[in-house]
Amino acid sequence: MMINIITDICVVGVCRFPLGMSGGQIQDEDISASSQWSDSTAAKYGRLDFEDGDGAWCPVITDEPDSLKEFLQIDLRSLHFITLVGTQGRHAGGIGNEFAQMYKITYSRDGSRWVPWKNRQGKEVIEGNRNAYDIVLKDLEPPIVARFVRFMPVIDHSMNVCMRVELYGCEWLDGLVSYNAPAGQLMILHDMPVYLNDSVYDGAMAYSVMTEGLGQLTDGMSGLDDFTQSHVYNVWPGYDYVGWTNESFPSGFVEIMFEFDRTRNFTTMKVHCNNMFSKWVKTFQKVVCYFRSESDWETTPISFSPVVDDVNPSARFVTVSLHNHMASAIKCQYHFADVWMMFSEITFQSDTAMYNTTLAPSKGPTRTGDNPTHKVDDSNTRILIGCLVAIIFILVAIIIIILWRQVWQKLLEKASRRMLDDELTASLSIQSETFTYNNNNHSSATSEQESNSTYERIFPLGPDYQEPSRLIRKLPEFTKASDEAGESTASAQDGVPHYAEADIVNLQGVTGGNTYAVPALTMDLLSGKDVAVEEFPRQLLTFKEKLGEGQFGEVHLCEAEGMQDFMDEDFISDISENQPMLVAVKMLRADANKNARSDFLKEIKIMSRLKDPNIIRLLAVCICSDPLCMITEYMENGDLNQFLSRHEPEGQIALLSNAPTVSCRNLHYIATQIASGMKYLSSLNFVHRDLATRNCLVGKKFTIKIADFGMSRNLYSGDYYRIQGRAVLPIRWMSWESILLGKFTTASDVWAYGVTLWETLTFCKEQPYSQLSDEQVIENTGEFFRDQKRQIYLPQPPICPDSVYKLMLSCWHRNAKERPSFQEIHRILLECQV
Numbered sequence: 001m002m003i004n005i006i007t008d009i010c011v012v013g014v015c016r017f018p019l020g021m022s023g024g025q026i027q028d029e030d031i032s033a034s035s036q037w038s039d040s041t042a043a044k045y046g047r048l049d050f051e052d053g054d055g056a057w058c059p060v061i062t063d064e065p066d067s068l069k070e071f072l073q074i075d076l077r078s079l080h081f082i083t084l085v086g087t088q089g090r091h092a093g094g095i096g097n098e099f100a101q102m103y104k105i106t107y108s109r110d111g112s113r114w115v116p117w118k119n120r121q122g123k124e125v126i127e128g129n130r131n132a133y134d135i136v137l138k139d140l141e142p143p144i145v146a147r148f149v150r151f152m153p154v155i156d157h158s159m160n161v162c163m164r165v166e167l168y169g170c171e172w173l174d175g176l177v178s179y180n181a182p183a184g185q186l187m188i189l190h191d192m193p194v195y196l197n198d199s200v201y202d203g204a205m206a207y208s209v210m211t212e213g214l215g216q217l218t219d220g221m222s223g224l225d226d227f228t229q230s231h232v233y234n235v236w237p238g239y240d241y242v243g244w245t246n247e248s249f250p251s252g253f254v255e256i257m258f259e260f261d262r263t264r265n266f267t268t269m270k271v272h273c274n275n276m277f278s279k280w281v282k283t284f285q286k287v288v289c290y291f292r293s294e295s296d297w298e299t300t301p302i303s304f305s306p307v308v309d310d311v312n313p314s315a316r317f318v319t320v321s322l323h324n325h326m327a328s329a330i331k332c333q334y335h336f337a338d339v340w341m342m343f344s345e346i347t348f349q350s351d352t353a354m355y356n357t358t359l360a361p362s363k364g365p366t367r368t369g370d371n372p373t374h375k376v377d378d379s380n381t382r383i384l385i386g387c388l389v390a391i392i393f394i395l396v397a398i399i400i401i402i403l404w405r406q407v408w409q410k411l412l413e414k415a416s417r418r419m420l421d422d423e424l425t426a427s428l429s430i431q432s433e434t435f436t437y438n439n440n441n442h443s444s445a446t447s448e449q450e451s452n453s454t455y456e457r458i459f460p461l462g463p464d465y466q467e468p469s470r471l472i473r474k475l476p477e478f479t480k481a482s483d484e485a486g487e488s489t490a491s492a493q494d495g496v497p498h499y500a501e502a503d504i505v506n507l508q509g510v511t512g513g514n515t516y517a518v519p520a521l522t523m524d525l526l527s528g529k530d531v532a533v534e535e536f537p538r539q540l541l542t543f544k545e546k547l548g549e550g551q552f553g554e555v556h557l558c559e560a561e562g563m564q565d566f567m568d569e570d571f572i573s574d575i576s577e578n579q580p581m582l583v584a585v586k587m588l589r590a591d592a593n594k595n596a597r598s599d600f601l602k603e604i605k606i607m608s609r610l611k612d613p614n615i616i617r618l619l620a621v622c623i624c625s626d627p628l629c630m631i632t633e634y635m636e637n638g639d640l641n642q643f644l645s646r647h648e649p650e651g652q653i654a655l656l657s658n659a660p661t662v663s664c665r666n667l668h669y670i671a672t673q674i675a676s677g678m679k680y681l682s683s684l685n686f687v688h689r690d691l692a693t694r695n696c697l698v699g700k701k702f703t704i705k706i707a708d709f710g711m712s713r714n715l716y717s718g719d720y721y722r723i724q725g726r727a728v729l730p731i732r733w734m735s736w737e738s739i740l741l742g743k744f745t746t747a748s749d750v751w752a753y754g755v756t757l758w759e760t761l762t763f764c765k766e767q768p769y770s771q772l773s774d775e776q777v778i779e780n781t782g783e784f785f786r787d788q789k790r791q792i793y794l795p796q797p798p799i800c801p802d803s804v805y806k807l808m809l810s811c812w813h814r815n816a817k818e819r820p821s822f823q824e825i826h827r828i829l830l831e832c833q834v
């Protein structure tokens with residue numbers, strides 16, 4: 001039972017901390033209930049995994065038909081993002097046998113307006129317990145933002161009901177309490193209706209205006225590049241986005257108002273926008289934001305115009321700097337850049353997002369933290385009132401003087417005119433300040449991205465959960481030796497393992513793609529020698545097209561003149577002399593921080609050592625001046641995922657649809673080449689960590705090279721598990737031990753190879769485990785760990801021979817030692833000739 005909890009919580013979904021029912025951080029007085037059967041079954045005994053009192057909370061059962069009258073209520077004291085709930089019945093050492101087979105949840109942010117929770121399919125009832133002792137965990141999809149949560153057992157009078165519960169999540173650092181926005185609209189796309197309404201809004205809807213709620217824009221799930229698709233299984237097209245058309249907004253903008261829990265010091269707003277310009281959807285062309293700090297709206301807004309991109313159709317986060325404005329509400333007008341504008345997520349970063357949340361999140365440190373701000377504001381008001389009184393006093397005195405001594409009249413007129421002049425100058429200077437803001441926006445918007453990395457999350461697991469210590473490690477464990485990671489390890493308190501968010505940034509690597517992990521052994525090898533790759537004259541590169549974009553840089557397709565002189569003789573290229581060669585240029589933004597730069601240089605060092613026909617080759621670099629670039633081979637057929645999804649297997653369907661085909665023989669060739677490249681990497685003890693078809697590039701005649709470009713993260717953001725809107729880990733390709741223990745080895749690369757092989761044989765027509773949500777994939781990982789034959793394997797693709805499926809299954813062996821090596825895989829593939 002204990003193990004079940006640990007594996008389910010130790011997953012990489014960061015915001016899944018127990019909020020303190022079992023750990024005790026939630027005080028007894030914050031747990032209340034509609035009723036209690038007796039004093040010994042009061043609300044405070046409703047703590048998961050506790051046996052105090054009579055072992056659980058049990059309500060009075062009456063014969064009234066209203067079965068949803070009873071509830072157990074938890075006050076978290078501040079807003080929390082709640083992603084998971086756990087329930088258990090009353091066992092009481094074998095005496096009790098009461099539990100809730102079904103229950104519902106309602107929640108509230110202010111304690112007065114209660115909202116029933118519904119899952120993404122609109123169902124309210126949650127399946128509860130089957131016996132009195134096992135803990136049942138349920139993911140809340142969509143997650144909840146709330147301070148108060150009520151568990152309401154569905155009572156059918158056939159048995160008594162008792163409950164013990166726990167909430168899992170983390171503090172809601174955005175502080176957003178509600179947003180008001182015009183309702184999302186209906187798009188008709190080639191006769192297909194696309195519903196761009198806010199699918200999970202929990203507020204009120206009247207006259208096409210949504211008020212007082214949170215929804216899709218804050219559910220931590222950003223939409224796919226193609227807005228008609230969704231991560232969520234079995235929903236309508238357009239589910240992930242809220243969208244509007246300019247036809248309904250003569251003003252040319254959509255206004256959204258955001259209300260916060262208190263006055264905050266805002267640094268940035270990030271808006272996740274769709275940019276499928278071929279379907280008339282673009283990011284916004286301008287945003288104007290107004291701030292309200294006390295009760296009045298400030299008259300000087302800030303405005304920001306992102307670069308409107310009609311080259312790259314990927315959905316993206318647009319970062320808007322808010323220049324440390326203090327506000328408790330923000331009103332933004334997003335101006336259309338095309339006929340449609342679609343958002344899937346809006347997040348705000350403010351002062352508290354930087355708090356080092358070393359305390360268990362259930363108490364309200366931020367509550368006390370904001371009192372000083374109010375105090376300062378209060379005293380300001382007092383001073384202001386004082387000044388006004390003084391001014392009135394003086395004016396009265398002046399009037400008296402005027403009345404009494406007409407002689408002074410002319411002199412006084414002069415004085416007041418001067419006062420007026422002063423006022424005019426003052427308001428002019430305010431305006432010029434606004435103007436500077438606008439100018440600054442462009443430069444500061446991009447440089448901000450790293451600033452949050454100092455803030456770290458802790459695993460506040462109770463002492464009970466720490467016993468099998470090998471399970472609770474820092475997840476994932478990175479081999480990177482960056483300063484930041486070193487510091488955060490040192491600051492771990494009381495031996496509580498914790499998880500630094502900075503590490504995630506590192507994992508994503510320099511341009512958004514992760515770099516190869518470097519085991520200590522190979523680091524020695526690297527530091528011994530210098531980089532064996534030459535500097536290329538930047539002026540000989542001609543930009544052709546942007547291939548991709550990552551967090552810290554971009555990948556461009558360029559023509560390089562005279563590249564032949566820079567290449568080793570052993571590198572065969574069929575480009576004739578004097579002809580410019582097409583190359584891919586991965587470029588670090590000039591304003592990237594120090595860590596990103598050192599990672600980029602490290603990646604160059606590593607890549608310069610990799611020489612294999614099935615690994616993408618680093619040809620040259622530009623590191624003598626900014627921006628830093630690495631120049632690699634360009635593969636004309638793009639990545640394997642896109643390549644295969646354009647093709648069909650040979651056969652009846654292909655004949656009918658006239659689609660280009662790939663023969664079994666060539667599929668076999670593709671699989672063998674990937675295995676061969678991985679065999680080479682593993683011989684050097686390199687762990688790739690992100691092997692997938694999206695990271696394999698296709699050249700002429702089905703040649704394959706393994707790569708890892710930054711562009712993959714953006715194009716395939718749906719393949720990565722998101723934490724509150726950020727792309728993080730490719731869980732559908734990761735072995736169970738990578739997800740649960742943070743262990744990345746060649747054996748976990750072998751697991752990913754199995755998934756890559758499966759993708760190849762299904763022609764990348766669907767994502768692995770496409771019928772499972774991210775949370776279900778993680779649950780399935782738990783099943784792999786428990787190994788009670790309940791784990792789900794990827795099915796055998798129709799065109800996959802039995803022998804190859806057997807190979808795939810062996811790659812997913814629970815015991816990493818039993819998985820084949822890449823050498824064996826390569827040999828087996830060569831043997832099973834097609």
Ligand SMILES: *[C@@H]1O[C@H](CO)[C@@H](O)[C@H](O)[C@H]1NC(C)=O
Binds near residue numbers: 197198199
């Ligand atoms: C959004 O539109 C879909 C499809 O018509 C509908 O089923 C759903 O109830 C709507 N949701 C809301 C919150 O209006």
Ligand SMILES: *[C@@H]1O[C@H](CO)[C@@H](O)[C@H](O)[C@H]1NC(C)=O
Binds near residue numbers: 265326
């Ligand atoms: C807001 O935060 C910034 C950076 O921490 C600080 O410099 C600034 O003084 C703060 N503004 C207010 C009004 O507290």
Ligand SMILES: *[C@@H]1O[C@H](CO)[C@@H](O)[C@H](O)[C@H]1NC(C)=O
Binds near residue numbers: 339
């Ligand atoms: C909507 O946007 C398109 C493209 O920018 C423009 O051509 C059209 O005139 C706009 N329609 C309205 C009603 O503003």
